[in-house]
Amino acid sequence: MLSPYLLGTLALVALPAFLSFGLAFTLYDGLAAPVWRGLQNFSEVFADPLFGTAVRNSLTFILLAVPLRLLGALALALLLRQRHRGTGLYRAAVYLPTVIPDVAYALAWLWIFNPIYGPLNLLLGAVGLPAPAWLAQSNTALPAIVIMSAFQIGEGFVVLLAGLQDIPQDYHQSAALDGASRWQCFRFITLPLLAPWLLLLTLRDIILSAQSTFTPAYLMTGGGPYYATLVVPLLVYEEAFDRFRFGQGAVLMLLLFVCVGLLLLLVYLTVRRWGYGDDR
Amino acid sequence: MTAKWPAGRRRLFGALVHHVVRVAVAAVFVVPLLWVLAASLRVPGLAPPRAIEWMPNPATGSNYARIFVLVPMGTFMLNSLIVVGLAIPLTIVTASWAGFAVSQLPRRLRRRLVISAVLLLMVPSTALWLTRFLLVRQLMLIDTLWALILPALMGSSPFFVLLFYWTFQRIPEELFESARLDGAGALALWRRLAMPLALPTIAAVSVLTFSLYWNDFINPLLYLKSESHYTLPVGLQMLQQMDKTNWPLLMAAAVVMAAPVVLLFLSVQRLFWPEGRLAGFPVR
Known part of the structure; x- marks a missing residue:
């Protein structure tokens, strides 16, 4: 079998x-x-200069996206771990962007990031913040892809939620009796017990960025502008299936x-x- | 300021802040999706919005009909449904077989297989796609939907195998022993004993498999050539290439593509939260 x-x-x-x-x-x-x-x-x-560019872009993406996604998932798990009224709804809301298909997600953010009438820049303009051209500008294109990836953190969120649930309640209770502050509880009980999960999620995120960056780069920017979002998987695709x-x-x-x-x-x-x- | 308040009121204030933060965070994740929904209801051709719109005025549902006229969305959707419809039963059978077999193996071997599945889970498909493409070509499956279904033969994802394994190994060994004494073979044990006890896992794996194949963009991009075989994701890309700036249409197509997955997720989400304990969630 x-x-x-x-x-x-x-x-x-x-x-x-x-x-x-x-x-x-x-x-x-x-x-x-x-x-x-x-x-x-x-x-x-x-010898191909594009190779260096792609490696640098992929590494930049990893350095920006992986910590952001991990901290985001951890913060959300801590925030939404206890069951109150509406917790189920909030958790579903947080998970929702993760289930959106890649292509639909990429198109959606292409609209949101539209420099002139995209909702994001309209919002930034309304509160008086500078509104960059996002995907059309070489220094904000890669950060834009990082931002949209930071919303798809449902899997890490669920894993950490489960990890938190698994920490016996009495650890915290006895620590609180000994006068530990909430920060100390987090630093010396929660964090060490979550560490293996955090490490595993970090490695997984790094590895899977070799896959997850393809669709946004391919559909939204085509690797541009000026190769600013040419990531390794896109280079592989172009070498093999275009050339x-x-x-x-x-x-x-x-x-x-x-x-x-x-x-x-x-x-x-x-x-x-x-x-x-x-x-x- | 809060420090001067009595403890009771301070706690109340803390709870209030906590609640507000929870609502705000949830909103941050949902608002971009609402923007997309609003954009899909705009009348195409009108001047683009100057301010954020929560509900366009006038609103129209005609974009949803237009996409089916502009491109053969119906065909794309049917192709997607065929792929998903074949992939789900295949995945359930192969993944649950593998999970069941692993759960019945001796400890050492079992441990090795579990670890290898965890490692396999992390292999990015991009590291394989070129040579996999050559293999699919060798099998003469290029430009057929079979090329997309191929991974179902290995249970689609090692994660599904693990999910079934975690479920099956929670079934008390005595149940299997007594059935074996009655002369039941491995297949009979799987069919009559293990599977009926794994219904939540079957539901969860079905939903995950649905979204895996429904969302799959890379494989159809590599393997499909003729438009009549396109699945939804490549169909969407085609629509985008036809008119890159017709946002109402594109957003309507994105909503059509996302809606089934979102509805499925919302209907089974309870299974995924730790309290629901999808029988045998990876944590114990």
Whole structure:
């Protein structure tokens, strides 16, 4: 009964990963038979100035978005952990943007970020704040994508909510009896007990940014203006499926794979010590 | 200022602040979506708004009809429904089989499989798409809906396998033992014992699978060539390319695409909150 899952994983994950190793050393356009060309693909990729741009953009996105999303999810989980009247409604509201399909979400924010009559700038103008051109301006385009990603934090929110729920109530009660302030309770009880979840969510967010940045960059900015939102997955897509340079595409995938692999090793080390999800 | 108040009133004040913050935060998440809804009701061609509109005046629902005329939205929607309709049962079967099998394995092996699923869960699809594309081409599935359904054969996501595993391993072992003594095989155990006890998980995985395939943009973008096979996400992109500035139409299309997922989510959201304890949520 395990076999469909194992075979599927083998065919759809292991085999493609293995193939990209081979492909990275060949000249291949998807039509003619691949030709061996050694390390030439690698040197071409590294020589391409767009490669540096894409890596820098992706790293900037990670540095801005991951802490913002994590802190947002943590703050929301703390705010909405106790059940009062309306909590269910508020939680649903917070989760709502996360369930919106990527394409619809990207189009929606394209409208919201519209520099002239988008609702965001109308709002900023009404309260007298400066209204940047967002996606049309190279220094605000990437931050704009970070902002819209900060609204889709439902998964982290639920995980941290569950993590909070799991901290026994008496820890806090006995700490309060000993005269601990609310901040001390948070700093010395809640935070350490949540730490594994926070670490796991951080790593997951970093890794999945290799995937989640594609749709906004592709649909909203096309990587522009002036390559300001050219992120790594978009570069992979363009190399492979626009220019049919599968070899170079494979090199990029391989590099992505190595980075992801290193991060996954970190995840593994965390999870192993901690027995993620396994019974007791 | 609050420090001078008696303790009772201070607590009341604190509760009030707490409540206001909760409402404000919830509003921040919903307001952008309301803007989109309002924009979808504007009459196209009118001068764009000068101030924020909560309800356009005059309002119209005609954009929702127009998108079905401008592009074959009906066909796109049907294709999406076909994909989702095939993917959900396939996913439920393969993911629950795998989860069930893992729950019956010896401890060490089980632990390894669980950890490997967690790692697998984090592999970004972008790291695989090029070679996966070549494989799909080799299988002659380019430009067919089957290319989109393929991941269902591995349970769609290792997360679903884990969800089923967590559910099944909470079923007392004695139940399985006694059924086994009665001569039930693995398939019979799964069908008659395990699955009926996993209904909330089946519901949750169905909804998650629905949104996974309904939302999927990257796979149709890579694999589909002819318009008659397009699913909604690529159809939406097509509409965008036709007229990039017709915001009322585009927002109407976005609402049409998001509505089923939002409604499904709202109807089952209780399952996802920790108190609801989707039988066997990852935390214990």
